[in-house]
C-alpha cells in the first residue's frame with residue numbers, strides 16, 4: 001500500500017469520524033473539566049494530561065518539516081511557524097498555567113485525543129511539506145493567504161485571551177467556578193472555543209488544504225456540542241447568569 005493511499009484513507013476517516021463525534025458529543029459531553037464524572041476509568045493529573053495530549057502535535061509537524069522536501073520554501077516555513085506558535089503555547093505553556101489543584105483527567109480521553117492528534121498532525125505536516133505542490137513564493141500575497149492569516153491570528157488572540165480570563169478567575173489550588181464577564185465572555189459562554197474555530201478556519205484558508213478543512217470540521221464537531229453543554233451548565237449553576245449571552249457564536253447561537 002502506498003503512503004499516498006494511507007494518507008487519503010486517514011483523511012477520509014477524519015471527515016467521517018467528525019460526523020460521528022459531533023452527534024455523540026451532543027448526548028455525552030466528553031468527561032473532563034467541568035463535565036468530569038465517575039465511571040470513565042483511571043485518571044491522571046489534568047496538567048500532565050494536557051501536556052501529554054498536545055505535545056505530539058508540536059513534535060510531529062516539526063519532524064515532518066525536516067523530513068519533507070520544503071525546507072527552503074518560504075510559505076512552508078511560515079506554515080510551520082504558525083503551527084508551532086499555536087502548539088508551543090498549547091503544549092508547553094497553557095498546561096502549566098492551569099489552576100484547579102489536583103484536578104483529574106481520564107486516561108481514556110487522553111488516548112482518544114492522542115490518536116486524533118497523531119493523525120491530524122501527520123495529515124497537515126505531510127501534506128504541506130511533502131504531498132502538496134510546492135506553494136509559490138507569491139502565495140504570501142494571495143488573498144487566501146492574507147484573509148486566512150488575519151483569521152488565524154484573530155482566532156488565536158480570542159482563544160488565548162479567553163483561556164487566560166478563565167484561568168485568572170481562580171487562585172492557585174482553587175477548584176470552584178465563577179461567571180466570567182471580561183473580553184468576549186460578554187457575548188458567549190465559550191469564546192475560547194469560538195476563537196479556536198476561527199483560528200482553524202483561517203488555517204484552512206491560508207493553506208487552502210483538505211487536511212486543514214478536516215481539522216476545522218473535527219474541531220467544530222468537538223467544540224460546538226461542548227459549547228452547548230457548557231452554556232447549559234452555566235445556566236443551571238448560576239441563577240444570575242447573563243440572559244443575553246449566547247453559547248458559541250456572538251448574537252447567533
Ligand SMILES: NC(=O)c1ccc[n+]([C@@H]2O[C@H](COP(=O)([O-])OP(=O)(O)OC[C@H]3O[C@@H](n4cnc5c(N)ncnc54)[C@H](OP(=O)(O)O)[C@@H]3O)[C@@H](O)[C@H]2O)c1
Nearest residue numbers: 033034098100163166167169176177178192193196219222
Ligand atoms: N481543537 C480542538 O478540537 C480542541 C478540543 C478541546 C479543547 N481545545 C482547546 O483547549 C483549551 C481548553 O479547553 P477546555 O475544554 O478545557 O476549556 P474550558 O472548559 O473553557 O476550561 C479552560 C480552563 O479554565 C478553567 N475554567 C473554565 N471555566 C471556568 C470558570 N467558569 N471559572 C473558573 N475556571 C474555569 C478550566 O478548569 P477545569 O478544568 O477545572 O474545568 C480549565 O482549566 C481551549 O483553548 C480549547 O479551545 C481544542
